Amino acid sequence: MYPYLVLLVVTSVANAAGTSLWVPTTPQSPKPYAIKKGLGIAMAGGNTYPVTGNSSGKAFCILNTNAGPTPGASGVFPHVHKKTYENFYSAKGRVQLWGQNLDAYHANTSIQQTRILGPGDIGAIPPNTIHTFTLLEPDTQLTGVLVPGGFEEFFFNMNIPPSGPPDSESPTLPGAGGFDMDGLAKWDVYPQLDFVPRHDVVNGKAGPGNWYDGANSLASGMSEPIWVAKNYGPKFLNSQDNRHHIITPFVTGLQTNNTFSQGTITLSPFSRAETRAPVVKSAVATAFMMEEGQLEVTVEGFEPASLIDGDIVFVPPNTPFSYVATAEFTKFMYVTGGGAGLDAELMAKAKPWDSAFYPPQSSNLVVKRGIRI
Ligand SMILES: *[C@@H]1O[C@H](CO)[C@@H](O)[C@H](O)[C@H]1NC(C)=O
Ligand SMILES: *[C@@H]1O[C@H](CO)[C@@H](O)[C@H](O)[C@H]1NC(C)=O
Ligand SMILES: *[C@@H]1O[C@H](CO)[C@@H](O)[C@H](O)[C@H]1NC(C)=O
Numbered sequence: 001m002y003p004y005l006v007l008l009v010v011t012s013v014a015n016a017a018g019t020s021l022w023v024p025t026t027p028q029s030p031k032p033y034a035i036k037k038g039l040g041i042a043m044a045g046g047n048t049y050p051v052t053g054n055s056s057g058k059a060f061c062i063l064n065t066n067a068g069p070t071p072g073a074s075g076v077f078p079h080v081h082k083k084t085y086e087n088f089y090s091a092k093g094r095v096q097l098w099g100q101n102l103d104a105y106h107a108n109t110s111i112q113q114t115r116i117l118g119p120g121d122i123g124a125i126p127p128n129t130i131h132t133f134t135l136l137e138p139d140t141q142l143t144g145v146l147v148p149g150g151f152e153e154f155f156f157n158m159n160i161p162p163s164g165p166p167d168s169e170s171p172t173l174p175g176a177g178g179f180d181m182d183g184l185a186k187w188d189v190y191p192q193l194d195f196v197p198r199h200d201v202v203n204g205k206a207g208p209g210n211w212y213d214g215a216n217s218l219a220s221g222m223s224e225p226i227w228v229a230k231n232y233g234p235k236f237l238n239s240q241d242n243r244h245h246i247i248t249p250f251v252t253g254l255q256t257n258n259t260f261s262q263g264t265i266t267l268s269p270f271s272r273a274e275t276r277a278p279v280v281k282s283a284v285a286t287a288f289m290m291e292e293g294q295l296e297v298t299v300e301g302f303e304p305a306s307l308i309d310g311d312i313v314f315v316p317p318n319t320p321f322s323y324v325a326t327a328e329f330t331k332f333m334y335v336t337g338g339g340a341g342l343d344a345e346l347m348a349k350a351k352p353w354d355s356a357f358y359p360p361q362s363s364n365l366v367v368k369r370g371i372r373i
Contacts, residue, residue: 013279013300013320021297021305021313026050030057030285030316032299037290037310040064043155050312051287051335053149057316059285059337060260061146064091068138078132078195081188085147085222086125087250087262088133089333090117091291093140097123097133098197099225105130105195112198113207113225120230120264120291122250126222130192143289145335147260154187204229220254237353238346242275243325244268244358247346253339261336261343264291267325268358277322280345284338286315288323293330297323307332329357 021034026041026049033055040050051062080102088097095117104110115123116136125131135142146152181191198206205211209227216232228250238245249263265288277298288295290311297313298304300320307313315321317337336342 013277013298013322017303019302021299021302026052027055030055032302032313032315032319032321034297034305034307034311034313037308037312038066040312047155049152050289051149051314052152055314056149056285056287056337058149059147060287060335061144061149061152062287062289062312062335063144063146063152065135065142065144066140067135067142068093068140069135076132078130078192078197079184080130080190080192081125081127081151082190083127083148083188084151085127085256085259086131086151087122087145088117088125089122089143089145089250089262090119091141091143091289091333092119093135093137093142094118095133095135095140095142096201097125097131099123099125099129099131100195101224102128102130102192104223105192110224111207112195113209113227114198114201114205115211115227115229116201116204118204118230122226122228122262124226124228124251124255124262126225126255128222129225130195131225132195132197143333145260145262147256151188154189157187218249218251218255222255222257226251226255231356235353235355236347236350237358238350239359240349241278242270242272245346245350246353246356246358247343247350249343249347252344252347256339258339259337261339261341262334263343264331264333265343265346266329266331266356266358267293267295267323269325269328269330277324279320279322280342281318281320282315282336282341282345284317284336284341286321286337286342287335288313288332289335291331291333293325293327295323295330295332296326297321 023033023035027033035050040048042048046066048064098114100112200206210216212229216228219226233248236247246266252261290307290309295307296304
């Protein structure tokens with residue numbers, strides 16, 4: 001299923017005393033780094049870019065939009081990217097996303113879908129998919145993943161935030177000359193102004209497919225958007241090395257033509273205190289963005305870094321690193337730069353799992369829905 005696995009497990013990471021993994025802002029060339037919540041290259045409108053094409057060697061861009069539903073700061077005209085894959089992850093608050101394959105829209109062979117994304121929900125928009133979105137709550141964090149990295153140069157060159165210009169009724173920006181819709185193609189942006197977003201949402205969805213009302217499956221290809229409500233998608237349990245990983249993939253190489261993967265990992269501490277952290281080395285770039293708990297990450301050549309909510313670590317290809325949960329039920333979002341990353345390695349040695357919780361780590365513990373009783 002994952003033919004290009006190149007992860008190696010070696011025995012230990014040499015960490016260099018005095019060399020900190022933490023950086024004050026997004027680096028301009030690929031290197032291992034950790035960056036605190038909220039830091040990174042910033043632009044107007046509450047947007048920060050903790051991982052860019054420059055910092056990831058073009059693998060991917062991670063962009064956080066912290067904003068609310070104020071006019072001009074949310075909503076964008078419907079458009080398509082022909083080369084760029086764009087995932088919309090609600091890290092907090094709520095985001096509404098619409099999507100439909102462009103060819104199927106023109107041929108009238110599919111039905112437009114929309115979802116209200118609450119925290120932990122994702123909509124994946126493959127290339128050639130019409131999409132538009134809006135932020136719904138005052139304190140929303142939309143985490144965008146754009147592949148390949150470098151698409152974000154569009155936002156900087158046009159000097160517009162990712163969530164503008166506003167709606168399809170007035171697709172022009174204020175200022176001399178308005179907005180050059182035709183000049184957008186060189187940035188891989190193709191407006192689709194005849195697309196009318198539907199507004200008949202019931203229970204967070206409109207259009208075909210499950211949401212919080214049933215299992216969410218991952219389409220095997222790039223011909224339609226993918227929607228995964230938190231913990232309603234596929235789950236896998238890997239119990240190697242005296243700890244549990246629950247992997248919830250949003251997209252794998254099968255959905256991205258092996259260009260990237262994204263999902264979440266929920267990690268237990270070691271059940272045996274003496275366990276040494278396994279070292280992984282991946283042929284593709286790896287990034288984690290923390291959601292809860294605490295993760296100690298050691299990259300070869302650097303001091304260990306202890307990450308909490310919102311912190312991000314980036315590890316370039318072929319760089320040995322290890323990670324340990326230092327708090328119970330530690331969870332992070334991952335992005336890897338190909339179909340054969342850390343997630344694929346973990347899932348290859350995992351079993352399908354139907355719970356959001358991992359099993360109790362001692363037979364003496366009685367655990368009900370993750371709570372010791
Ligand atoms: C990426 O690097 C190029 C070349 O140095 C530079 O022009 C550009 O501004 C950088 N982009 C970002 C988002 O930092
Ligand atoms: C599109 O298809 C639907 C049902 O398949 C049909 O009701 C509708 O009239 C079609 N629209 C156009 C413009 O052909
Ligand atoms: C998938 O990737 C291969 C190899 O990079 C490329 O030749 C092919 O055109 C891609 N397919 C699509 C649908 O993008």
